[in-house]
Amino acid sequence: MPAEGSSAQLIERDKKSVSPTIYRYTDIAFARGSGSFLYDFEDKRYFDFVAGIATMNVGHNHPRVVKAIAEQAGELIHAAAHVGYMKPYVDIMEKLISLAPATLNQGKGILLNSGSEAVETAIKLARAVSGRSMVLAFMDSFHGRSMGALASTASNSSYRRHLAPLLSGVEHVPFPNCYRCPFGHTDHDRQDCCGTWRNFIQMTLDKLVHPEDLAAIIVEPIIGEGGYIVPPDDFLQTLRDFCDRTGAFLIADEVQTGMGRTGTWYAVEHWNVTPDIIALGKAIGGGLPLGATLARSDLMDAWWPAAHGSTFGGNPIACRAGLESIAIIEEEKLLDNATQIGDHIQSRFKTAQKNLPLIGDVRGMGLMIGVELVDKQGQPITSDQIKHIIKKLGIAGVVMTKCGQSTLRIAPALSITREIADEACEIILKVLKDF
């Protein structure tokens, strides 16, 4: 019998009461966190290279976030936005909008509880306001697991297994992945992409989805769960052009890429493209559940009262934690830190790649970095193999997950220091060498 209060005991109790459908990458039980570190119940320290799946952007238990949560809990825990007005709701909405690019800078938004809900809201808004029904989405994309969001998700068919039919009217086209080109081309890179993906969208509009029926194109500016894939530089602008030509809305799912993860507040800023609608989640609540959908004012103003809502959306404690995290990112200059440390981590893995054929590709922006692991033929290693590597990393003291089929996902707190990042990289590279 595992000892009372031990990690092993918690895991044993969990197995008896918690649904096994929750997949665990590691066998670690987390007792507490601090900055870029997590600790188990035996007080073993772990480097956290996933930050609660890109949610803990200012690190674990930042004293200012803890204080903001406690203060707000003492004033007002919840009153519900449908009943009246709450200051933290307005405060964070003003802030999110003030950080948003170009025309969305005068936009409006609605607060929700999760990324999936923000995506659902974006699709509902696009359909309601356009009066059109069809949505174009991309293979490899992840937009969430609720039934509407799941209809746009196409990063892994196991998420859809035995669940069809989902929301109808969503069509998928290939996402340009220049390392592993969906059209089989091997002699191109991101700057010199074959561009076949563009023809595919045009073909879809010519043969399958009439442009007058297209409500929206939904896209992750950088693919997250599907493999941390950075598209070619003309990708987003081309989607913007397709939308302008057809009258469809461009929805950027920035649930994972947003809040400074890639070194800018919103990833679309890297390409100077302004979407009509942005879905946010993950890090915006400073570690508490919060989602948001922002849109051009004219779209939000055209959505009639009571068309949408949420009991807990914009909970004051989550808003305060989120606001405080934004202030910390600004004051501690964490966007610059994300860019610098991110470049440093990428260059470390690129250097190691020269003597380590297991590393097939290193890519990403800011602190959203993917390291794709391949076999001797350059094919992705199996899902079992990468899961095995991740378990070994956990035992060696680094908490990580994968994305795509065989890509290590590096998404630490934006506040991580170079020294801590280096120590964790050493451990990761050692585990990869020993594989």
Ligand SMILES: *Cc1c(COP(=O)(O)O)cnc(C)c1O
């Ligand atoms: C995580 C994620 C979602 C879903 O967010 P939940 O909070 O898990 O519902 C949607 N889109 C993207 C890009 C994500 O990374």
